[in-house]
Amino acid sequence: MASRYESIVRFKNVSPLYANMFEERGVRFIRQYPTVSFRKPTPQQRRQVQAETVTWQTGDRLEKLAGAHYGDPTYWWVIARYNQKPTDAHFSLGDLVYIPKPLRAILAYYV
Secondary structure (H helix, E strand, O other): OOOOOOOOOOEEEOOHHHHHHHHHHOOOOEEEOOOOOOOOOOHHHHHOOEEEEEEOOOOOOHHHHHHHHHOOHHHHHHHHHHHOOOOHHHOOOOOEEEEEEOHHHHHHHHO
16 A cells, blocks of 8 residues: 655755754664645635634644634644644744634635
8 A cells, every 4th residue: 555655755854953863863864754835825715714813822732723613623734724834833822823714615725
Protein backbone atom coordinates (compact mmCIF):
# COMPACT_ATOMS: atom_id res chain seq x y z
CA MET A 1 0.00 0.00 0.00
CA ALA A 2 1.38 3.40 -1.00
CA SER A 3 1.95 6.02 1.65
CA ARG A 4 0.18 9.37 1.33
CA TYR A 5 3.56 10.96 2.03
CA GLU A 6 5.31 9.35 -0.94
CA SER A 7 4.99 12.38 -3.20
CA ILE A 8 6.04 14.93 -0.56
CA VAL A 9 9.67 15.92 -0.83
CA ARG A 10 11.58 15.82 2.45
CA PHE A 11 14.53 18.05 3.18
CA LYS A 12 17.76 17.55 5.09
CA ASN A 13 17.74 19.64 8.27
CA VAL A 14 21.25 20.55 9.37
CA SER A 15 20.24 23.61 11.41
CA PRO A 16 22.61 24.41 14.29
CA LEU A 17 19.49 24.90 16.45
CA TYR A 18 19.21 21.11 16.59
CA ALA A 19 22.89 20.43 17.32
CA ASN A 20 22.19 18.97 20.79
CA MET A 21 19.50 16.67 19.42
CA PHE A 22 21.78 15.50 16.59
CA GLU A 23 24.50 14.75 19.11
CA GLU A 24 22.11 12.85 21.42
CA ARG A 25 20.87 10.76 18.50
CA GLY A 26 24.33 10.25 17.03
CA VAL A 27 23.39 11.79 13.66
CA ARG A 28 24.58 14.75 11.59
CA PHE A 29 21.14 15.71 10.27
CA ILE A 30 17.50 14.68 10.17
CA ARG A 31 15.17 14.39 7.20
CA GLN A 32 11.83 16.05 7.66
CA TYR A 33 8.74 17.19 5.83
CA PRO A 34 8.27 20.91 5.25
CA THR A 35 5.44 22.74 7.01
CA VAL A 36 2.42 23.02 4.77
CA SER A 37 1.55 26.45 3.42
CA PHE A 38 -2.02 27.25 2.56
CA ARG A 39 -3.45 29.23 -0.32
CA LYS A 40 -5.56 32.15 0.89
CA PRO A 41 -9.22 32.38 0.00
CA THR A 42 -9.71 35.11 -2.59
CA PRO A 43 -11.33 38.38 -1.50
CA GLN A 44 -14.47 37.32 -3.38
CA GLN A 45 -14.54 34.00 -1.51
CA ARG A 46 -14.01 35.77 1.83
CA ARG A 47 -17.04 37.97 1.13
CA GLN A 48 -19.14 34.81 0.85
CA VAL A 49 -18.47 33.79 4.46
CA GLN A 50 -18.68 35.47 7.83
CA ALA A 51 -15.77 35.04 10.20
CA GLU A 52 -16.34 35.00 13.93
CA THR A 53 -13.30 36.23 15.85
CA VAL A 54 -11.99 34.61 19.00
CA THR A 55 -8.79 35.23 20.93
CA TRP A 56 -6.33 32.34 21.29
CA GLN A 57 -6.07 31.50 24.99
CA THR A 58 -4.21 29.08 27.21
CA GLY A 59 -5.52 25.57 26.58
CA ASP A 60 -6.97 26.35 23.14
CA ARG A 61 -6.64 23.75 20.42
CA LEU A 62 -7.92 23.85 16.89
CA GLU A 63 -9.92 20.68 17.55
CA LYS A 64 -11.64 22.32 20.53
CA LEU A 65 -12.54 25.40 18.50
CA ALA A 66 -13.90 23.31 15.65
CA GLY A 67 -15.95 21.21 18.06
CA ALA A 68 -17.37 24.30 19.75
CA HIS A 69 -18.15 26.21 16.53
CA TYR A 70 -18.93 23.44 14.04
CA GLY A 71 -20.02 20.62 16.33
CA ASP A 72 -17.28 18.43 14.89
CA PRO A 73 -13.60 18.59 15.93
CA THR A 74 -12.46 16.94 12.69
CA TYR A 75 -12.96 20.28 10.91
CA TRP A 76 -10.00 21.80 12.79
CA TRP A 77 -8.16 22.05 9.48
CA VAL A 78 -10.74 24.55 8.14
CA ILE A 79 -9.85 27.02 10.89
CA ALA A 80 -6.14 26.35 10.40
CA ARG A 81 -6.34 26.88 6.68
CA TYR A 82 -8.50 30.00 6.88
CA ASN A 83 -6.01 31.53 9.32
CA GLN A 84 -3.00 30.27 7.31
CA LYS A 85 -1.55 28.60 10.39
CA PRO A 86 -1.26 24.84 9.85
CA THR A 87 -0.93 23.73 13.48
CA ASP A 88 -1.78 24.81 17.01
CA ALA A 89 1.89 25.65 17.51
CA HIS A 90 1.60 28.47 14.97
CA PHE A 91 -0.81 30.38 17.22
CA SER A 92 0.34 32.51 20.14
CA LEU A 93 -1.55 33.70 23.21
CA GLY A 94 -3.65 36.70 22.27
CA ASP A 95 -3.75 35.95 18.52
CA LEU A 96 -7.05 36.64 16.82
CA VAL A 97 -8.45 33.44 15.33
CA TYR A 98 -11.02 33.72 12.56
CA ILE A 99 -13.70 31.01 12.49
CA PRO A 100 -15.29 31.01 9.01
CA LYS A 101 -19.03 30.40 8.90
CA PRO A 102 -21.16 28.87 7.62
CA LEU A 103 -19.02 25.76 7.39
CA ARG A 104 -20.72 24.61 4.19
CA ALA A 105 -19.73 27.83 2.38
CA ILE A 106 -16.03 27.64 3.26
CA LEU A 107 -15.88 23.90 2.55
CA ALA A 108 -17.02 24.65 -1.00
CA TYR A 109 -13.69 26.47 -1.54
CA TYR A 110 -11.49 23.89 0.16
CA VAL A 111 -12.87 20.51 -0.84
